[in-house]
Amino acid sequence: MDELCTGLCRLMVDSGADAGLAQFMSLLVGVLLVSGVPLLTVILLIWIERKVAARIQDRIGPNRVGPIGLMQTFADLLKLLGKEDITPTSADRWLYNAAPLVSFASVVLIWAVVPFTPFHYGVDLEIGALFFVAVASFGTLAIMVAGWASNNKYALLGAFRVVSLLVSYEVPLVFALLVPVLLAGSMSLLDIVNAQTGMWFVVLSPLAFVIFYVSSQAETGRAPFDLIEAESELVAGFNIEYSGMKFGMFFAAEFLHVFTNGILMALLFFGGWLGPLYYESPLIAFGWLGLKGGLIYLTTLWLRNTVPRLRIDQIMAFNWKFLVPLSIANLILISAALKALQEIGWAPRDFVGAGIGDLIPTTIIMLLINGAMAIYLLGFLRKRGQEARRESLTARAALAQAAAE
Amino acid sequence: MELNAITIGFVVFSIFTLGGGFGVVTTRNLFQGTIWLMVSLFGVAGYFVLLSAPFLAAVQILVYIGAIAILITFAVMLTRSVTRIKSRYVRLVPSFIGSLALFLVLLLGITVPIFGGQLPEAAPETVATTRDLGAALVDENGYVVPFMLASVLLTAAMIGSIFIARDENA
16 A cells, blocks of 8 residues: 555545545546646647647737637637537437547547656556557547448548548558567556667667658648548548537547657657756656657647648558558568677667667667668659659650640 | 455446447447447456456457457448348347357356366466566467467468459459
8 A cells, every 4th residue: 555655645644534545536636637637738739739830821820819819729619619519310329429539538548658757657557558559549440430420421431531541550650669669678658768768769760750750640630641631522521520519529639649649759769758857856857758749749730731631542552552561671670680789799688777878889780770771762762753753744745645636 | 256446347347348249239230239349349358457468458459449340340331231230130049049058168168177177276476467478479388389370370361362352454
């Protein structure tokens, strides 16, 4: 009981509360905090997203409600809550109403394993990284259910192609996720961060980070993979029949998912809370994590507002013919190189506690491997691009000739 | 049976598993049937958590709900009359007897050591970690042969499906 009962719980026991009750209460507070913080964060995130999008598109963005438009999201929230709660007559009532909940829960559940500082986390699961992937699959399920239960053919078509996209991009995502797990020798997010004291994993394996970045962009359904919300093609997609707060929950889930991915990438590849003076105070550690996660989050917004949407066949071809083989090759090369380096004693057996000096040979060799792969890939892409250009030119020439005749 | 968190969890996950299974066989709607199947599989994942096997629980969710059940929903949507199945299954008595017999055989096989089984052992004190599981899979005294056989089988199935699905003209 003693090691389970610290902090708030200890305080309650000392002031005369029942030990069991105190433990339950402190756990409850913890659960409420872990699930409540993301809920509040998302309100701020929507404002940030709208402001950034507006600046990129040379607009001002929300600026009327509150100082610099900060209260705009609250106004929107009230508006969404006040809307009529419609369930289409021919919809499958239970599944239709459950889908937004499952969608949002799938994102909030990820926060259960996210460590904010070395000492503040919901739960340190031995299988943290796997938990994240497993929970994310509920999001896919929610979209499928939403599309079907709405009983609308646009919703169903939208759900179909989104689910095929999500299921496909889960493959490179998991393969890229395996690289930090492999380097740290653990699936616990806490261990993964601790293994990066010597060197961030993004330096050891930049390609894995790029693969993870691209596929998580696809997983959240952001441009150039924004088939989830193709307004111009399928009216809106899987959520067309949803109104009011149910629609709002799908959106909140999406916004939160993007930020969650930013934090996850910071934890997996950028050393999480590691930074100057992080051990001085949990607040500094948390600040480092927030800073890194926030910067990655901003780049995803930047990307979203810069690139156009790809066609579904292009997205699928890119995934299955490029990203998946690349992620498999990357994983095999990294694991082989790591094992070889450990055998000849150039790399430490255990990355936890390894200083920067121990990791210099590993870093150099890993960077060389990644660089060689990147050069090969760029050449490959260049060739493919040239071929595609030549084909389109000959097709255009043939068309022009036919028109002339 | 003493009332603690594990007992409550067991009851809840049993309700999930059995209720989901019941839903699968009683619903007239194929899509809802797959959702019930997922509920049932989720309950099984809960059992794994109770048995201190978090890795298996996560894999259960990831593989069964995230991949297989999603594929089943795809397959269901390609069938005709997803929602209103008119035909009824009529051989209720034989199927009742058959399933009851199967249940009894399983129950006896587990509880009574008549098939040369051992007496139920006490659960080991140490909890097997994911690391132990991984080591057992590649250990020559462990499960390396079944593991390799399963990999070969899966690869063969994958190649077979690609071969069948391939366009003849391409």
